[in-house]
Amino acid sequence: MTSQRAVALTYDPADETPVHLVAADGQQIRQSSDGQASTTDLVWLELLRDGLMFDLIGLASGDAVPYPEIEHFFDLEEKPASVLYEALQLAPGHHLSGGERTMPVVKGLMALARDLVQHFEEIEAVVWPPAQSAIGRQYFESVSTAWLDGGAFPALGLTAFRETIDGALQSIGLDFWINQELRVEPPLSTDKISATRLGVRLVNQLVLVGGIEGSERIVAPDGNLLVMRTSRNGKFIRVWRE
DSSP states (O other): OTTOTTEEEEEOGGGSSSOOOBOTTSOBOOBOTTSSBSSOOOEEEEEEETTEEEEEEEETTSOOOOOOOOOEEESOSSOOOTTTOOOOEEEEOGGGTTOTTSHHHHHHHHHHHHHHHHHOTTOOEEEEGGGTEEEEHHHHHHHHHHHHTTOOOOHHHHBEEEEOTTSOEEEESTHHHHSOEEEEOTTTTSSHHHHHHHHHHHHHHHHHHTOOSSEEEEEOTTSOEEEEEEOTTSSEEEEEEO
8 A cells, every 4th residue: 555655554464473363343362272263264454544543354365244234325326235245344443442433533444444445446335334324436535535624524425314204304323423313304304305405414513513402493505494402312303494
């Protein structure tokens, strides 16, 4: 990765044997008495970016990581199938344990994923598990670069939206960022395109401020007054016309 000046390879298991293997949850795999791993063999690299260590897990010639669950697709014509693609996992290093959801770590993770997409043409998509989303390489490179350069949060990708049984439009994955999900309530959610546009604007703002407590009044893009209020259990931010 010499073309990526911000990224340094700090550990390659091929350089020495035996290696201490690290599982997907960051825990070290114990070695059996004959020196072989006692569980699944995972080959990994340690990468340094902007002073933060990240692990790239699931490389050949070891076993692949489990294929992620995907429900939402962005800039992809079809769901990436496990029979055609293998998954790699990029995760904060063990020394970042407890800080995985802090903004500097997540932005470092996104920046490194963007670097890998730019460097390896074989990468077809980036999967973001909290939103169960798969993001096409060109779209991911575009929105992540814009966000990292100070632009809008990539709400369509790092979060997603689904229609609930009662007709509301609810975010998926926003709770990773603010511990709350957004609900655009009917009849404001009747027009799903307009409701999604509103949801994207609100997600961007909520990520910036870190969520809300209580109730707020805001002005929608069409000039209508809206009410934003947390649910009784605090897990949702509900939005409706005043």
